[in-house]
Amino acid sequence: MRVSVIGCGYLGAVHAACMAKLGHQVVGLDVDEAKVADLSAGRPPFFEPGFGDLLAEQTSSGRLEFTTDPDRIADAEVHFVAVGTPQLQGRYAADLTYVRAAIDTILTHADTSAGPVVIAGKSTVPVGTAQRVQESANASGKDLVVVWNPEFLREGFAVEDTLKPDRIVYGLPDDPDRASIGKRVLDECYASLLGLGIPRMLTNQPTAELVKVAANSFLATKISFINAMAELCDATGGDVTQLADAIGYDPRIGRKFLRAGVGFGGGCLPKDIRAFMARAGELGVDEALTFLREVDAINLRQRDKAVDLASDLLGGRFVGHRVAVLGAAFKPNSDDLRDSPALDVAQQVWARGADLAITDPAAATALRSKRPNLNVVDTVDEAVRDADLVLLLTEWREYIDLDPVVLRGLVRTPIIIDGRNVLDPQRWTDAGWVYRGMGRHGGPTTAAGW
Template identity: 45%
Template sequence: MKITVIGSGHLGATHAAGMAEIGHDVIGVDIDPTKVDTLNTGRSWFHEPELDALLARNIGAGRLRFTTDFAHAGEHGDVHFLAVGTPSGDDGAYDLSQLSTAVEKLSPHLHRPCLIVGKSTVSPGTARTIEDLARRLAPAAEAVELAWNPEFLREGTAVADTLTPDRIVIGVSSTEAEKTLRMLYAPITANHGCPLVVTDLSTAEMVKATANAYLATRISFVNAIAEMCNAVGANVADLAEAIGHDTRIGHHYFHPGLGFGGGCLPKDLHAFTHQADTNGINAAANLLRAVDGINQHMRERAVELARVAAGGELSGRCIAVWGAAFKPGIDDVRDSPALDVAQRLHDLDAHVTVYDPQAMAQAREAAPALRYAPSAAEAAQDADLILIATGWPEFGTLDPYVIGDRVVRRVLVDTQGVTSGTRWRSAGWMVTGLGHQP
């Protein structure tokens, strides 16, 4: 099938490459010529495991290319995916300006029947608004139809989530739209046994935010329990392991730590809260605010743990913060708990040096006032305290004796539980964590 994907960010570039991989003829579209030029070389402009190989293979095969030309995209596509950003507005609701702009740029070039498919995360009612806008601007008018197909990509596993998803959800208002999307996704549903859930537009629009609100709730729940464990001397990591074996609960998204960040969970939680407020559903709004409140509180807890570990005073202390990305395996620092904690420590007059295996350039841009080092060991040089803020596995493999030779005081605050407390303590370190002894 002839497909376009509007937007070439974390979602759009991966989706375009994935659709080409399953055999479709794909054009990715973006307004940023630098991103387009980079992608056309077979490389991504952001770090995502396996994506560069996918891009290079399909560009080489002639199934994939990227452009800034909306006219070319409109002429090419029978199906047009919308994969642009919907960031949080000032009131917490989704800012739909990129979505509207994409439709405004694409629609004047739609001269024949086609299907526009939204992948961006939005609130219910958006699809109808976008369909009305497209039909008003498109020469094909009523022959343009809209469906919604929410994305469930996780940074770090986005390629696998595209090619072997655990479900595909489509919201449609006609049997023809359903038929088109069943054909489009047939290589995935037929070969991998992936369930395809067909529903109405409003339900499809709600699915992604609902899923992320639930995942955020799980994370905040286990972090709330972490504080209770800390108060009574229990180990939250062991507790989570124990109750996670209950099949009704499970282990996924049940790891105690600094909480969630990134470009999706916080944004979707805030938008879901706004939606509950708008509809007067106070119980839901209060629950979601509590989830967000716990998430922010964990960052404050980490700073307080650092203050206590540093002897009660942060001003003038040299602190190494290991980790800047919002989770391991990626280079994204959007709303990163790790970088936020580092910045808070800096704002309390600590001398903070940050190291991250992937996100150094992004961290420097987001938090230029901090110091940065090219390795964990160099970040630890002359430190009074080391704080592990992102759960990179490499931090758990470091030699506590080697690191101990670099620091002024052997004090470790492991907020992610990636180190062996026994191993580090045997090397003379004082080790603490969030609600558990790592």
């Protein structure tokens, strides 16, 4: 098929390359000339495992091109909208500026003279957006069918999640004839994936719009729940990791996402749950999502708890102490610094007077650009040398596999805060370290009511 992808950031660039991998002729459109030049040359503008090879392969094949010229998308049979929906400045609501611009571009340049063309929304948007897009499409006089086709990418697994998704969702128009057109076009687009037996769900547009934000809200709730349990473990002497293991055996609960730490971040979960709350308020059902305010608050509180714990271990002050921070990206296998708990903690520690060194395997270059005030180094050895405290804040495999005996020979004081609860406490304490996790080493309290 002839496919266009509007917006070539993380979501759009990966989707475009994967659609080309499936055999389609794909044009990726973006307004950022530097980004388009990198992508056209087969150079990924962000870190994502497997994407670089896929991009180079598909641009070389002739099936994938990137451009800033909107005329190049005119003959596409399906236009995927994959632009960002960031949080509005000073508000919880989503900023739909880029979505509106993408739709305007499609309405202006799409050629429907040969028959109906599909607009397939990938962006995470407030429920009701698809209906407004369809109204704009109808007003344009062009034969355009709007389908909402949410993405479910995990950073670090984006290529795999696109080529082998666990489900594909079509949010179709209410009109049966228009719905049939949308279904037929997306079925053709995803034919090879559907042939693998990947589940396809047909819903109306509002349901499809709700799927992604509902999923993100549920995951955020699980993370904040176990972090709330970590607070209780710190107060009582419990171990949150063992607690998570115990409740995770219950098949109704499951172990995934029950790992306490400094909380979630990135470009999706934080802004999506806030936009979800904002939209619920606009719809007059804000009480339905009031619990997400506490989910958000617990998440942010974990960052402050890590800073306070570091301060306590350094005698109540950072001034005069060298602190090493391992990790800056919001998660491993990514260079994404958006709303990163690791970067937030590092910034707070630096602002309170620490001599700070921070490192990250993928995000160092971006970090130097975004936070020129921080001392960014390239290796763990550079970061920890003569450190009084080490903070592990992003669970990169190379940090989990560090040898505590070797590392002790580099630091001044062997104190480590495991902000992701991924290290073996016994192994580190046996090597002479003072180990602190999140909700793993609280002191016992006196029994109440006796």
